[in-house]
Structure formats: structure tokens, C-alpha cells
Amino acid sequence: MWNAWKLLATWLTYGVLVLAAGAAMLLGKADAVLVERLRVQVADVVAPILESVSRPVDRAADVVASSRRLVDLVEENSALRQEREHLLQWQAVAQRLEAENAQLRDLLKLVAEPEARFVAARVVADPGGAYAHSLLVNTGRRDGVEKGQIVLTGEGLVGRIAASANRVSRVLLISDLNSRVPVAVGEGRARAILAGDNSVYPRLIHLDPDETIASGDQVVTSGITDAFPPGLPVGTVVSVQHGDVRVAPFVKQSRVEFVRVVDHRLPALIDDFLAGRTETPILPPLQLPAAANAQLSASAPAEAQAEGTAAPPTVVPLPVPRPGDRIRP
Numbered sequence: 001m002w003n004a005w006k007l008l009a010t011w012l013t014y015g016v017l018v019l020a021a022g023a024a025m026l027l028g029k030a031d032a033v034l035v036e037r038l039r040v041q042v043a044d045v046v047a048p049i050l051e052s053v054s055r056p057v058d059r060a061a062d063v064v065a066s067s068r069r070l071v072d073l074v075e076e077n078s079a080l081r082q083e084r085e086h087l088l089q090w091q092a093v094a095q096r097l098e099a100e101n102a103q104l105r106d107l108l109k110l111v112a113e114p115e116a117r118f119v120a121a122r123v124v125a126d127p128g129g130a131y132a133h134s135l136l137v138n139t140g141r142r143d144g145v146e147k148g149q150i151v152l153t154g155e156g157l158v159g160r161i162a163a164s165a166n167r168v169s170r171v172l173l174i175s176d177l178n179s180r181v182p183v184a185v186g187e188g189r190a191r192a193i194l195a196g197d198n199s200v201y202p203r204l205i206h207l208d209p210d211e212t213i214a215s216g217d218q219v220v221t222s223g224i225t226d227a228f229p230p231g232l233p234v235g236t237v238v239s240v241q242h243g244d245v246r247v248a249p250f251v252k253q254s255r256v257e258f259v260r261v262v263d264h265r266l267p268a269l270i271d272d273f274l275a276g277r278t279e280t281p282i283l284p285p286l287q288l289p290a291a292a293n294a295q296l297s298a299s300a301p302a303e304a305q306a307e308g309t310a311a312p313p314t315v316v317p318l319p320v321p322r323p324g325d326r327i328r329p
Helices: 002-030 032-108 266-274 290-307
Strands: 117-125 134-137 150-152 157-164 169-173 180-185 190-195 203-205 218-221 233-241 244-249 258-263
Touching: 134 157, 134 258, 180 233
Parallel strands: none
Antiparallel strands: 117 134, 117 258, 134 169, 150 157, 150 258, 157 169, 180 190, 180 218, 190 203, 203 244, 218 233, 233 244
8 A cells, every 4th residue: 555655656746847847848938038037046046055065075076186196196206216226227337338438449549430510400391202202301502411411300310311402402211212221230230221112111131141130120220331320220120021121210201390410421531531632541651660670681681691692672661552542553
């Protein structure tokens, strides 16, 4: 019996609500101004109540969010401390290697490489297509940019200057069909040539078949020619299939906006050498110790008298050939 009355009360409540909703709709259609005033009055009465109820909820949400941020900060602080200790260890190793490198350079009397000069430039056009991969930058001969200079970004090698005008220059990308870059692959420094073929992933050619190349190996410039200095980052090996080795460049062509045009002065030095403008000869004259010269001078007449022959003629040191001299047979 009680369940029946409860069910009846529920249905009556639903009916009253439906009727009230219908009456409100009819009233809104009949007198929109009156309904709007009623709505504003109800909102004005209910707003303080809702505000007082929402304040504790908002504060609780702020406390929960602050707790989460505190936990995240503790974890981030711990991770940063570990990273700092790791970097300090690497800093000590780098400082030790730097000092050792300086000592070895001084011991070997290694001639330092010429300092590089660079000019920052902005990419103003991308005229490349299916048959050419190149960029136009807003620097030219008036800024010291010449054909053959290297173009870099913070990520790695972009290409070389293929042509320069007074105000703009064209950059030949390493993925272009005409691009050839001498590179070293992996920790074993396997020598190869990075050849562009107008695809996203240029390939390695002239690679020793006995070399072991795997995906993930780093590719850098080898520096065996006058075009590129050694150690410039180029890309990563992404595919090795039946002798076809593909490299993913570090620099994405579509993301290049600003570049550095670098002049390492290596071609200029080689041109000076070939033109005979070097200040010192490449091979110094041979000089024997004084004791050795005295011994040779004393032994030569004695040997000549013992053998009954004339003393050997005086040895005149041959001049050292200088760059540009023509050698005659």
C-alpha cells in the first residue's frame, strides 16, 4: 500500500513539473517582458546563494591544485638535481679533455685552423621544386658572401652557397641532386660521400663495403676536402638496406628561417698555396747537425785516398720547390 502511494506521489510530481514547464512556456510566449523581469529577479535572489556555496568548492579546488603543483615541483627539483650532478661530471671531463688537448697541441706544434667568419641571413624564398632543392637568403657579395661558403643553422649543416649576387644568394641544400659532401659515419669514422638525390633522405656513396653501418649512427663532415671543415653535424643514418644507406638530415628544409653563412677561409688558403703566395715553404730545407757535417767532411777524403779515386764533389743542397714552380725532367 505504501509503495502504491509513493508511486502515485512520484507521478503527480512529474505531472506538476510538466504543467509548470508548459505554463512557463505559454507565459513566455504571451508576455516576454514579464518573464524576463521574473528571470532577473530570480537570478538576483539566487546569485548570492550560489556564490556562497561555490566559494568553499573553489578553495578546495585551489588547495588540490596547489598540492599537485607542489608534488610536481618536488619531482622536478629532484630530477634537476640529478641532471645538475650529471652535467657537473661532464663539465669536469670536458675541462680535463680541454687541458689535455691544449697540451697535445702545444707538444705537436699543431698549426691552428683559421678563424671562421660568419654572416647571419634570413631565408626570403624557397625556389626549390621536384628537380632542385635550394633557398634564397638576403645576403650577398656586399656582405662578404661568396660562392662555396658553408650555410649552417643551430641544428647542423644546411648546404653551400651556389651563387651570390650583390644582395641575395642561392643556397644549394645537401639534399639537392648536385650536392656532394664528404662525411664520416659512426664512431668508427667510416669515410663516405653524402650524395643528394632530391629526396628527403640523401644517400651515402663510395662507402667501404667492409664498414659496419647501423641505423642511428651519427654523420658529420670529414674535412678531407677544402669545402667543409671536420665535425659539422649532418644527420643520422635511418635506413641500411642492401648497400643503400639513407641519412636523415638534422635540418628540415621546411623549418629553415634563419641561417649562418660561414667562411672558413680554407679555399682561400689553398688558392694562395696554388698561386705561390705562401709566406713559408711547405717543406723546410734539410739541415744536418754540425757533428754530422764534420764527420762527413773528414771521412770523404780518407775514403777517396784509400780507394785511389778522387774526392767526391761538394754537395750543393737542392732548392726546395715552391708552390707554382714547374718541375722539369
